Amino acid sequence: MRRRSDKLSGIVKAFRFLDIDFDSNVEKKSFPQGSIRSTLSLCFAGKPFLNAASAGYSTIDIWGICILATTLKRLLIGRPLKTRESGHSKIGVLKGMAVMTPDALSSVAYATDQMELILASVVGATSAKAYISDVLGFSMLGTFIIVALAFLLYLAYRGIIHEYPRGGGAYAIGLHDLGKFWGLSAASTLIVGYTLTVAVSIAAGIDAIGPVVPFIGHHKLLANVILTLIIMVINLRGTSESANVFVPFTYIFIGCIIALGVTAVVRAIQNPAAIHVPSLAGMHAVQGMSLFLFLRMFANGCSALTGVEAVSNSVPIFKAPSPLRAQRLLLTLVITLSLLFLIVSGTAMLHGLTYNPDVPLINQESMVLFGTHGLGYIITVIISVSTMCILAIAANTAFTGCPALWSSMARDGFMPRWLLHKGDRLVYSNGIVFLTLISLALTIGFHARVNELMPLYGVSVFYTFSVSQLGMVVRTIRRREGKWLTRAIGSACGLALTAGACLIFGITRFTSGAWLVIVCVPLMVITFSKIQRHYQQVREDLKYDFSRPLKPDRDTITLVPIASINKSSVHALEYALANFKHVVAVSVVSGNSPEEELEAEKKIRAQWDKLNAGVRLVVIHSQYRSVARRIQRFVELELDFYDPEDITVVVPQFITKRWWHKLLHNKTGSVLMAWLVLNKSVKVLAVPYRLPR
Template structure:
């Protein structure tokens, strides 16, 4: 039943040779890799205006409001320039690390182990927050239009997260097929918003308020630190840019070339959409509203709230919700791929290394889902509460990647290396400033959690690597030690009575081992019952005529497992652990509830032997027919 349900939900298993069909090109890549970055334009301008709200008083004139918002436009232009610098940095990272890994790979190889692990830690935090923030922002976007969702935000967040998880478990190509229309509809809606804003500005120039330099100078209370805070919040528009470099192997060959093309397309599209949203807000003096995001305000203003215009407004709201929700898909693609790269290097558990039935990292997808749901529930699906954690983690990874490219460029000193060094250096300075501002200004709001968690995660990754290294050392065979096939060994077969299950295990032991000894522990409520049980057992054993020695042990404390454990300890005084084999008979009941009617002596004994001793343990199952 479980297999049938799994097939129904995620589809049939794919063979390894079908890998080529599971990979994607640039068009589908826009749906899989870019929603995180593109969706950030839906809240980046809001986050900048949130900082500027302290400068806008009640009843302020539209001209003054536009002058204040002019700083958000200035921040937008700087962020667009930073996006171009990030493009050049990540284009080189894709070229040098075609197996993926992004900031983690460049930090590990060009800056050192702990730089790489710190970048990986913040990337993981960023990815998990991408799922939580994106879906929460998506639900917020549709809330004003669909009140039922708005009243049950947390439940809607959980359900939507699980739906996106299932879609991703079906495979990269199939998830791309689902998300492609939503991605391009959102891009079309924002472009339509921009065209409409320009047309209305030309038709009604009186309603447009362009900030002036003099007006911006006259704004009271605007200082460098406040501008840096606003800039840091606006840099959330750059989240997700690094996802392409983390997941290069999911592209069709030549994968690096396709990834670079997608990265360029992403940066250009992101810059245009961000300029449209910020520019429209500034021209019309639209300010931050905790209940209605700016994109919703702009669509209501430009298209209206009645008739056909309302339909367009709803489409814009729904497309915004969809792009915000499927932005989580970027994390479902990038984070499991990052974990796989780390597992390959020994920093993450091995079960995150390989792909599942649908040629995606299924274990990583499920693991990411549970972490993200924990964050969503813990922070009550509030975007403003999650953003401080998001900002510090994202911009630290940007800083590591930029610094890594500076170091690599200086080492290699190829053609035009000085220009590339200056560009990467400027990118490092800007992203480091954004990271620092986020860390300082939002420390008490939640950024402390990232600052505390990252060193703990680095310690955990190092411990995992140390464990795997120790395992390799412990398992390494000493070829100077001769192989000894004729060693003196003993095989123990615990039996409760002479029955089909115990005889089945005994036959297996006799066919594969020498020096077999049967052991039976008698645990009765009285000595008379114990003596009678032993008499019957020895009579049946004699009739069996197996030629195997039977050892009968009486348990005064009526504990079978403990007496068997004591017997194994006594044998360990005579034999080396590797020379003792315990063959445990086990009968398997037909129905699940039958298991509740039987004790677990065999299972307890096996668990004790496996966890506490170094002897060899074998289970010989006998399936009951009814």
């Protein structure tokens, strides 16, 4: 008895810990309306919570497990937030830099690497520093073009934020200005891009820290999975809290790259002989450099622009006025991104640093500028760790932007409704968990290799950019407001560059994985269209015809399947008689011979007569020993006389005390209920009876 009371006391304490309104007077037997006690009392088949506890019901153990799970959830995620607290979960420009920009800022950690990957074949085996710097001059030229493209994208997305303050970005402008296909295809590539952002960013972050922390380098896949789950939990706590966690890392990374650039300039001034600046003549003399190779390099370098669109997708998460703050953040992002990209590419060119698959360029630059011993090594480690952190938290941009995009699509009927609603912490929890599962599948499937994931990344990102630029061109020409021609030309230039990058990625990396995006996007568009069509059909099917008169006194029939006369079946029969008029009991008998079937029928009828229920009993013989199928056939016969909505089947079910007891009983009632619900559209009710032992 003491053990049971201790168990009850522990549960009460757990409720108090969870800040649940539970009456401190545990001896009370009356439960306030709407309290947790009244809810629990319903779960015990109408018995008061304390009575159930004193009886030692196993449900107490189940509730204890549920409370423990809830407690752990609260410890990890925090207390639920009320709807009126949504203002506290919104962010400004300062926190926005931590939530919305890491994806774009972190791309400078691998964008120059991706350009030099293409130039590696031109560099060859030569060690002539002047020649290498001339080759790297092309990467610097590509960097300047990409920076110009970044400002064109800023102008485009600035307009999108103004026109679509509810978010959606390229999806919204494609859907409303270009048509359904363009909007859904942009959404498809955005989803691919966001899921790849998580996989690529975390994989690149682990690669960045691998050279200085050998243990992580030897267990990359495990480190990727653990880090993904950690970022998921942080995002489940809420947008504002995730910003609080990531703000220091974002600004430390920015400071590290700026320090890298300042040091590079100082070293160049102190020792100009060690620096080689490429010349036009030297670049012209480079052997093997073609226009197509330059375009491939440019397309790879455009990965520095990934994440720019995230701000336009998540405008509602900003404090009022949301569009204005989003536009300010977008401008700050483009300026900061351009500066960091120029520093990384410029330092690599000045010092003749080339692509190394094992050591990223930022690590090489820090080692060259600060050294690998003493204080210089400490600075190198700090830069490596900050790079890893910004690459890892770049996934945070996807955890913010993708669920918001899915919510916009769910609002329009293109995604499941469960992605529309916010969770306890006023974030799209379902979308965050769903994104985590997809990203983990990609990470494991591609073994966390950045080079294998990048082809999928490039095509999806730049198709999205192209749709947004095309949408702005069409919208500007259609409205013709203000200096529309200048804006249209700017958007057209951006369209040409982004579409070219997308085309180059698709052609050159087709066999490396880009084909997967080209195949998946049309399939996703078809899926989204089918989802919308389903919701439209549901609305049509549920639309009530008000010209039809309401008939409360309709001719109905209620069927109660019974296997034998026992407490469970009688409990269900009493419920049916108390709530319905025309009740019929149905029993199925079977045997190894006709004589055994007749004997079974006599037995059930004798028990029925003794019950004296005043209800007609129908006994059905089953030669194939299939109880559920025979009852299904009986329901089909009744459908010849009644409409489906006029038939109710009340199914008796008994609930065992121990979980393993369930393995000892057949599931005839469950199979019958599933078949009736899925196939016959009749009303089905389950009346449970809980076994005490």
